[in-house]
Amino acid sequence: MNLVIQKYGGTSLGDASKIRRAARRIATEDRPVVVVVSAMGGTTDTMVNLASDLTDAPPARELDLLLSTGEQASAAALAMALHEIGVSARSFSGRDAGITTDGVHGDARIINVDASRVRECVQDGCVPVVTGFQGIAAQSGELTTLSRGGSDTTAVALAAALHADECEILTDVEGVFTADPRHVAEARKMDYLSYGDMAELASSGASVLAHPSVEYASNHRVPVHVRSSATGTCGTWVTSAHSAAPFESERLTAVGVAHQTGQLRCQLDGITPAELSTVTAALADPTLSVDVLEYPPSDKVGSLRFTVKAAHRQQVDWMLAELRAADAFTECHWSGPVGKVSLVGRGFRAHHPRVRPLVLDTLKSHHIGVRDLAVSARRISITCAEHDVLTAVTYLHRTFLAAQRWPSLPRERAVG
């Protein structure tokens, strides 16, 4: 279907004047539009605060029902604003839009989209305004919310189901930047990005697009256009067309610097080679945001280190208690909170001997103590004190990304 999905984030729907602006933007689009909305800015935080005022452990079903009201309200409000300027519009709940999930409250995955009612609405010349971030559990019929930032996933899933030309993610920044532009003045907007690079940035802390939505877009080849809701300028296209060719994947390329704060470090000692796969499988639970920094050697007893969001500590502790009961490790040490800074790109494992010293020297020369350094093919991550994070981002960005071309690397440098 020749149409466009437009997803408006909370900051683009923060008050009546912003809702009216979004409505005017929708009215100027030539193609048929399907709109997906987040909750009005601040609403979700207000709800989360109310819930945590009431209880330390809100029942997941009730938390979903509480949080989902935010998107329902903004969808109805935007539909009203569209009517006011003469655009026929109709709000759709996740149920109305045929979005079915796996039923995990608070962290549901979309498993099916039956967009027939949305399509009929478009065919009637009406703009469907769909509540993001929610869907109906396939088995129980209960309302479930997607992982946070899930309105992006709703938009991408509808784009895939309707075979839309593109999925516009309209937000308060101009696109995807080489670092967070609110903190790094030298950050540059990227015009194009591959799904793989975007996924790596998102999982390393770039908040402009939620990781599950990138994965969904990649799996269904949905062209995503991240752009500002306030201006008409082009933003960043995330598509399959901009993936690195196979022969380029080992070439050293820096894409961006992402960062996260509020991380805890955990070290598990005494892991035997026989138990390693059990431990790594448990840590791989996608709801836990565990990022393994260092694995034990595969042939003898050793330690495994990882970071995890402080908010997930309790869940990880429950999981570790089970692993310890099964003698999967002997000791567990927590520390933090720390910050994590990740240089995202390609060829890091192959060029490890050249890049690693450059990262360490850059940070050392700005007096930043590095606690951990982990290298994968697509990412080098370090942990440091939380108050050093923005300095680390700024100088890693300057070293690896501020110049339009890759800096000359000290080839003769010893492996660190």
Next chain:
Amino acid sequence: MNLVIQKYGGTSLGDASKIRRAARRIATEDRPVVVVVSAMGGTTDTMVNLASDLTDAPPARELDLLLSTGEQASAAALAMALHEIGVSARSFSGRDAGITTDGVHGDARIINVDASRVRECVQDGCVPVVTGFQGIAAQSGELTTLSRGGSDTTAVALAAALHADECEILTDVEGVFTADPRHVAEARKMDYLSYGDMAELASSGASVLAHPSVEYASNHRVPVHVRSSATGTCGTWVTSAHSAAPFESERLTAVGVAHQTGQLRCQLDGITPAELSTVTAALADPTLSVDVLEYPPSDKVGSLRFTVKAAHRQQVDWMLAELRAADAFTECHWSGPVGKVSLVGRGFRAHHPRVRPLVLDTLKSHHIGVRDLAVSARRISITCAEHDVLTAVTYLHRTFLAAQRWPSLPRERAVG
């Protein structure tokens, strides 16, 4: 079923501490409880303001979807607070609770309640927390909101469907008073009230209980107990047991004084006897809050005067345009806004010659200009300037209700 319905109004759920207090109250009830909630205090007004910021004429469907989020949020929040203190609870939407309406957006009437899921929840030892003010249209399956204050009706309708022992309406006042206790220091709480008296007070402006809920309670003989959510004291029972016996219905009795502001007066001239029934049928639309003050004579051309809420002027104008096009009247004059004060009781028509001068003298001696005076069997209403309303309430209350017994009336007084 041996259970109690507890309905918590918005002021009883205004913030986290009040929600916790409501939860504790529910936990102390010996009988099984079904809870009905309004939106947290202020939420509905915030939503209405947002809608009117966006458009002068919000589509009724979208307004319903916007407003209904308030109750959904408070139901989920109260269920969380109950869990926190160890009470198993579960929030129910209008759909979940089996509440079916006639489908009129913004002013729906409940036409059926299938409370089987609510009953199952109670039988499982769980407290259902039902969102008030909403139900699903029988034909379209769309969400509809009831008329404002409709959470009272939800509570009464569930009480009827579940054959509850009583329907507690928990609010921020101690019960139903002989006048609004926020303005009239001498107002007394009533221990008992008949459905008929309560209905007349509610339709005359007493906001403690919404009129449609009283009608529903009367039709289904649901004992209603209006009481404070903050204290354990008994409030006011509204039941059939306290209706006046037939022989008492003509006895002069004052029950209370109610008032309304923001009323417009309208006079329609040139109504023929043949057209009178057409005009009065049109004005009887229950969504319009029209209160006829004076009818034209039944045998010649004359005028009809009525009051209506200022907020309903537009709708009444549309209706009058149709009537005029059909030559049902010749001229229409609007004036106001005015206030309206109603002395509610029994025997007013029969004792009209005695009561009317007493009303007029009371108001005159406090320099209140009376614009209209209308008498029915159960009510004497006057209109006056809005700024005189509370003075009029205070002195009519003192004359007719402050003494425990009926004041001595001037029997010989001439008819006014």
